[in-house]
Amino acid sequence: xxxxxxxxxxxxxxxxxxxxxxxxxxxxxxxxxxxxxxxxxxxxxxxxxxxxxxxxxxxxxxxxxxxxxxxxxxxxxxxxxxxxxxxxxxxxxxxxx
Amino acid sequence: xxxxxxxxxxxxxxxxxxxxxxxxxxxxxxxxxxxxxxxxxxxxxxxxxxxxxxxxxxxxxxxxxxxxxxxxxxxxxxxxxxxxxxxxxxxxxxxxxxxxxxxxxxxxxxxxxxxxxxxxxxxxxxxxxxxxxxxxxxxxxxxxxxxxxxxxxxxxxxxxxxxxxxxxxxxxxxxxxxxxxxxxxxxxxxxxxxxxxxxxxxxxxxxxxxxxxxxxxxxxxxxxxxxxxxxxxxxxxxxxxxxxxxxxxxxxxxxxxxxxxxxxxxxxxxxxxxxxxxxxxxxxxxxxxxxxxxxxxxxxxxxxx
Numbered sequence: 001x002x003x004x005x006x007x008x009x010x011x012x013x014x015x016x017x018x019x020x021x022x023x024x025x026x027x028x029x030x031x032x033x034x035x036x037x038x039x040x041x042x043x044x045x046x047x048x049x050x051x052x053x054x055x056x057x058x059x060x061x062x063x064x065x066x067x068x069x070x071x072x073x074x075x076x077x078x079x080x081x082x083x084x085x086x087x088x089x090x091x092x093x094x095x096x097x
Numbered sequence: 098x099x100x101x102x103x104x105x106x107x108x109x110x111x112x113x114x115x116x117x118x119x120x121x122x123x124x125x126x127x128x129x130x131x132x133x134x135x136x137x138x139x140x141x142x143x144x145x146x147x148x149x150x151x152x153x154x155x156x157x158x159x160x161x162x163x164x165x166x167x168x169x170x171x172x173x174x175x176x177x178x179x180x181x182x183x184x185x186x187x188x189x190x191x192x193x194x195x196x197x198x199x200x201x202x203x204x205x206x207x208x209x210x211x212x213x214x215x216x217x218x219x220x221x222x223x224x225x226x227x228x229x230x231x232x233x234x235x236x237x238x239x240x241x242x243x244x245x246x247x248x249x250x251x252x253x254x255x256x257x258x259x260x261x262x263x264x265x266x267x268x269x270x271x272x273x274x275x276x277x278x279x280x281x282x283x284x285x286x287x288x289x290x291x292x293x294x295x296x297x298x299x300x301x302x303x304x305x306x307x308x309x310x311x312x313x314x315x316x317x318x319x320x321x322x323x324x325x326x327x328x329x330x331x332x333x334x335x336x337x338x339x340x341x342x343x344x345x346x347x348x349x350x351x352x353x354x355x356x357x358x359x360x361x362x363x364x365x366x367x368x369x370x371x372x373x374x375x376x377x378x379x380x381x382x383x384x385x386x387x388x389x390x391x392x393x394x395x396x397x398x399x400x401x402x
Contacts, residue, residue, distance in 0.1 A: 001148045008144040012137055013398035014368055017118065017353055020138055 101381065104275060105154050107198070109374035110163030110236070110284060110329040111350030114191045115181040119168055120146055120351035122194045128183035138353055138395075139180070142372065145392040146351070149373065150197050152389055157201045159275060160229075162257070163329045163348060164236025164284030166191045167247050172239070178355065184242060188250040199255050202229045221256070231257035232273065235266045236284050237330065271307075277382035279321035286328035286347065290363045293331075297338040297345035300326050304343060322382030334369035335391055344384060349373050353394060369394045 001007065113119030118138040127133050135143060167187040171179045181187055204211055205228045212219050221227065233252050235245045245266040251257075252265025260267050273280040281304060287296040304326055311317050326345040332354065336347040349371050354363075372394050376387035 001151045007392055008141065008148055009393055010141050010395040012141070012395055014354070014395045015398045017138055017395045018356070020117065020136060 103378050103380040104158040105156065106159040106161065106275060106280075106377040106379060107153065107157050107374060108161045108163060108282070108327050108346070108348055108377070109351070110234075110348050111165045111332060111352055112167070112191060112194070113165055113240070113350065113352035114167045114194065115179055115187050116168035116171070116352055116355070117178045117180060118142075118353040118355050120194065121180055122190045125190050125193055127181045127190075128186040133180055141395075142351055142353065145372065146194065148392070149390045153198065153201070153376070155201060156203070157198060158203065158230060160198060160202045160231045161270075161280075161282055161327070162195075162231065162233045162248075162251075163282060163327060164234050164248070165240045165329070165350075166236065166251055167240065169240035169242055169247060173357075184247050185250070188247050188254070191247075191251050192254040195251075195255060199229065199231065202231055204229055204256075205258060225253070225259075227256050228258045229256050231255055232270055232282070233257050233266045234270055234282055234284050235268050241266070274318065274321070275379055277319070277322040278379050278384055279324045280327065281324065282327040284329050286330050288331045290366050293333055293336065293347075294338050296331070297326070297328070297336065297347060298340075300328060301338065301340050301343050301345050323384045325377065325384060332369060333367075334371045334394065335373070335375060335388060337386065344386070346375060346386075348375060349391060368396060 114121050117136065120142040121133065121135060121139045123133075123135055123140075123143050125133050167184070167190070168179060169187070170176060170182070170184070176182050181190065207227070211222055211224070211227045213222050214220075231252075233248060235241060235248060238245075241248045245264070248266045249264065252259075257265045259265055269283040271281050271283075273282065281300075286300065289295055304324060308317070308321075308324070322342065324343045326343065327348060328346070329348045329350070331347060332350040332352065333347050335349045338345045349369065351372050351374070353372060354369060370393070371391040373391040376390060378385040378387060
């Protein structure tokens with residue numbers, strides 16, 4: 001409640017809410033690095049977790065915005081293993097990919 | 098308290114805490130040791146929650162928690178929409194959120210002072226028999242875990258009323274009398290994308306059947322002047338249907354719409370009007386619905402080319 005007794009209002013649209021969950025990465029024309037993709041995701045969702053990053057990188061892969069090799073290194077990475085999911089490989093997150 | 102005094106009942110549910118668009122506590126330390134930063138949707142829900150706390154009365158005679166308080170394991174989406182995976186910390190987070198409300202709820206049938214003073218500070222005694230007028234109904238199994246473990250933990254922390262079976266969380270509270278008003282509260286209801294009044298209409302029909310049968314058998318403890326049916330689960334936003342002396346309510350959720358609901362339940366056809374919770378003033382068998390705790394759900398942006 002503010003000083004006038006008014007209620008809060010969202011300040012964002014339903015479309016932006018949907019984009020919070022499925023960020024639109026197709027705005028970028030150039031091929032993005034993994035670090036850029038992760039940065040973009042963090043902008044949308046500061047507390048993004050490893051499974052979310054995995055999922056969105058899968059989307060990025062389908063959209064042709066990241067190279068398969070780089071995605072694989074993240075999907076098979078330490079954090080995925082730490083969350084108890086199937087360990088695919090032994091890679092690590094590479095910020096400078 | 099005499100039966101002529103007005104009593105306030107608060108009904109809330111579907112918090113879906115720690116979902117990416119659920120009501121999530123701020124400045125809360127999660128299981129990784131980090132203080133959770135909120136995204137803009139969580140910030141908005143939390144801002145509304147603080148506003149709601151300011152608007153609620155100082156005394157809440159009965160609090161009913163109608164399920165899906167925490168998001169749970171989000172198994173269908175491999176936890177990718179969770180801000181906290183650990184179920185224990187999810188329970189703690191919900192208790193943390195609810196504590197300012199719970200403090201306003203009176204105790205039930207106390208035989209001795211429930212508080213002790215240690216080092217000048219007042220604490221609630223660690224006694225499982227201390228119960229407040231908090232009534233919990235079980236949310237969906239998907240969210241509450243086996244045996245509603247997440248919500249049971251919350252009930253224990255908040256000193257909710259226990260059932261005869263020793264559980265804090267009951268699947269269906271079908272006949273709770275508050276003065277001369279009978280409440281029938283459950284989490285689940287049918288979910289339909291069109292004719293959204295139909296589930297409430299049907300609940301009224303079933304209620305009439307049940308109460309008629311109880312009346313014929315002489316099982317009713319007293320004749321209710323009003324009947325209030327409360328359901329959740331559907332995330333429709335606040336809906337109310339009245340017929341004769343029966344009021345059927347569909348509670349709004351505190352979670353904003355995510356992909357599962359917009360594409361699964363409502364198949365790109367429906368955006369809720371509001372989030373929040375609903376209160377009731379009860380006096381002399383009359384029920385006044387308080388809808389001051391509703392907040393706008395984000396709506397589509399109309400793009401004109």
